Amino acid sequence: MSDTSFEIAFRGNTHRVSLPLDAPVSSLYARLEELTQVPPSAQKLLFRGKKIGASQEGVTLAEAGLRDGIKIQMLGSTTHELEALHETESEHHTKERILRERALKPRVKLRSTGSSSTSATQYRFHKLEPLGHLPDPPAALARLSKLASDPAIHHIMQKHRFSVGLLTELAPHESPGLLGLNVGAGQAIKLRIRTDEYDGFRPYLEVRRVLCHELAHNVWGEHDNNFKELNSKLNREVAEFEAAQAHGTHYLVDVRGTYEPSSNEEGEALVHVLGGSSTPLTDSIEDRRRRALDAATSRLKKQEEELEQSCGTTKPPSTTQL
Structure with a gap:
């Protein structure tokens, strides 16, 4: 032939x-x-x-x-990329093993105002996994790691005791129209972190908002009023946490330099907060902070309405499936 x-x-x-x-x-x-x-x-x-x-x-x-x-x-991924991924996974597994060993060692009880070490290891993402058949898995793993270690995300996970078994990604061609999915009320959260053309990654803050949405599905499966109340609370707490860092409030985690205004509206509000010339001298720090948070909350509410249309989690937590 x-x-x-x-x-x-x-x-x-x-x-x-x-x-x-x-x-x-x-x-x-x-x-x-x-x-x-x-x-x-x-x-x-x-x-x-x-x-x-x-x-x-x-x-x-x-x-x-x-x-x-x-x-x-x-x-697909090249042999070089697969080797790099295996090396990264090996380092990650080694770190996980060390953390588990430390958690098992007897500790002297100390008085502390921070979260306990048990809480820090329990309420987190227990495994990160990019899709190996998509381009550049190490870069995707780095993106997932950034989300998992984000100070504001860490803050709300500790506060609400969220534990997620697996944080991974959604392939655009396999799940068109979906931005996020929560499987089994926190057994796994899948996020669409890549662009449609696989030539890069979607804006970090947009993906992080989807992550907050999916974390709310750890408690509520349907997009009902209970879900919306919790989801709004998570977004508000993220905004408050980062605004506090921008204003110099001290948490027990050093997150200086991590705040990124995610819109012109919020950025303009922060100019007032940080002492711009248009800020009235009679304004208190709390007034400036509230103005920035109001702008962020208004924007987040509109974005959340759009996110509900691209979330694959619609069933109650006990029956949520892929």
């Missing part, structure tokens, strides 16, 4: 591959490994919305529905 030609799109590049139609599908995966350094096990080939499987024993390209001139979308 004569050779036929395919076009494979991968990370902005197009690779042309010529193979006989009676060749096994595995030969296409092997050829793509030579061109992209992505091993077959990490390759994901999409054609007409379907995945072309490399493990189907004896299936030919023709039997898989491929023909001359078709275009195939490829996703």
